[in-house]
Amino acid sequence: MVRLNSHPSGRHFLQIPGPTNVPDRVLRAIDHPTIDHRGPEFQQLGKKVLADVRKIFQTVQPVVIYPASGTGAWEAALVNTLSPGDRVLMFETGHFASLWKKMAEKLGLQPEFLVGDWRHGVDAAAIGAHLVADSAHAIKAVCVVHNETSTGVTSDIAAVRRAIDAAGHPALLLVDTISSLGSIDYRHDEWGVDVTVSGSQKGLMLPPGLSFNAVSPKAIAAMSSARLPRAFWGWDEIIEANKNGYWSYTPATNLLYGLSEACDMLLEEGLANVFARHQRHAEAARSAVRAWGLEILCQNPAEYSPALTAVLLPEGHNADALRKVVLQHFNMSLGQGLSKLSGKVFRIGHLGDFNDLTLMGTLAGVEMGLALAGIPYRPGGVQAALDSLRATAVPHGLNAA
Template sequence: MRAGYHALFIPGPTNLPERLRTAMFVPSEDQRSPDFPKLTVPLFNDIKRIFKMSSGHVFLYPGSGTGGWEAALTNTLSPGDKVLTSVFGQFSHLWADMCRRHGLNLDAIEVPWGEGVPVETYAERLAADKNHEIKAVLVCHNETATGVTSDVAAVRKALDAAGHPAMLMVDGVSSIASIDFRMDEWGVDICVSGTQKGFMLPTGLSIVAASDRAIGETTRAKLPRTYFSFEDMLKLNKDGYFPYTPATPLLHGLRASIDLLEEEGLENVFARHHRIAEGVRKAVDAWGLKLCAREPKWHSDTVSAILVPEGFDAGKVVSHAYHRYGLSLGAGLSKVAGKVFRIGHLGWMNELMIMQALAGVEMTMRDLGMQVEAGVGVAAAEEHYRRSAAGASSTRAAA
């Protein structure tokens, strides 16, 4: 048995703060009791602040982000509806695949993995769609497989410039509560997230933020839905209840998560994630390696996908780090399997925690014969954190 804590640096599930763990440690309770709405009604309202939305509704389903994708599609679209999306990583691919399985007419733009949403191509497609056949535009805000963040606001501008009424749907699973997101300002109709990343909780709740407009589309949408029905949820959510047994411990955890995020301040949370991510990027540069994200404009503040040198297998980096040092890194997925390993730097994270990951990665790479000088990446990150400390939030995430 290995002494000490296992080092978890995958891009989700993320590290669990003790305060949130204890918040979930509650006896089983009656989800139909008269007291239950004291937990749920404020929760439905308060979580809107994390999405920066003032109206609409946030649906909480027992499930993962994938369930949220399905809820977004089935409540607002009909078989044969045209959907515009782009594929540039495993998760944008999977959402596109779900569209096909639901019989939607998909215009999926293939983009090199390492880039993000092709806003200019979206703008061209939208401007050319004079009959407004496109009913929804999908955006993966943060592609976890490649460490790429896309510009949601720019997609909204493209929609507005074309005078196009298509709904804007966003996968925010690995961005919400970590990277700035503005549902109202960016005119987002649906945003999907989950509890296991920026919300710092175990997997188990699919979080779907829907605008009033998106909710109104349920009267037109003809895709079959039962479990993910907005209508069924709304009927009971208004009084603080659910159409089936909710994941009550996670609801208590989500309450504590929102409180923790707001105590730090959302803008401070975003700044902390950026500062930690910059340190990781400086370490990667010092190692002489490159990110999968091809340009700085695509750099993600929640996960870095790092390309290994030619002739090396990134899967062995992940395996060796786990077995030799008790360090969990993210593996490369699909097209980048064996080519990248990923460091998740989101959620309950501070400088010393990420330095642990960087040191473990350095030792692993040197063990595997990569030409990396001992301590060079750690030193680069260390200097960044020391020099930027004065501008850091006074409220810090702690291990």
């Protein structure tokens, strides 16, 4: 008699939208012996990592690296630039935008939360109108999420920047790229972002444990008047130490080895090719969802996420029950629905160290799971994805550059 809870054969399919699968090259790099973080060997590593990570953010400005989760980088972005009682304009795109707003409240800020439906991205026109009405310039920052991990919706950051500029408003622009950096085209300098927040465990293909703030000169200048308490999170001492390749505290040395290798992998592939690869896999995944007769949570095709797809199940069917079936039978983890979406959606991560075969194994597991879980669907999603991949195949040796 076969027991489903016996040790499964084969590898576990981790197809949540982060943490993502860590490539062998990165695992081997992290496996290096720990070195003296005040010595010359570390200095060489530090200078390389700090230079390479700027290329990933597409910035020439400093990138501050913390031994923390993305939540820490959220806090760092706020406490380095703002003061108690400051008004901040935020937009409800999903679970993580809502959590950032709650953090702002806990820190003593006054967030103005523009309501969203969790199926669309940031409304840049609404941001602009709100700023135009703020003639006294009481709003000190606009905080938005580039790729909302809970919904699979991507927002147009360049449009938000244009709206701020058109309003003639001096507010800082703070952007969360935790599930988009290294997966979706993102341009810190070109888009005029003041603080970009990110984390290591998604498109950067690392384990959790590193977080980032890319900071503009305007953001650094804001530190001089920002009065929210900060000690560990303060940019100034870290940036000063970074000039010589060091940190003002003990850094996560072995994760920095991994970050160096991850940057090498992304830059070897070429960022344009990385972004094109993610777009191609995302469209194939959505082709499968459409063929199954299921609904993509994101309602605006221009805002579809290249990093993940959130799939809405028919009324009366529980997405967590489907996820349980898929895990028990196929040893595959799919992302759960968060807060408002609990039990209503499952999320397919297609980001990071990912290729055609990984995608097809994932979609095959989903299609078999739909049948076993008794979810009404039309067979053929796997074939639709295959057709999509075949139509967009890139010959070996060619790239998007």
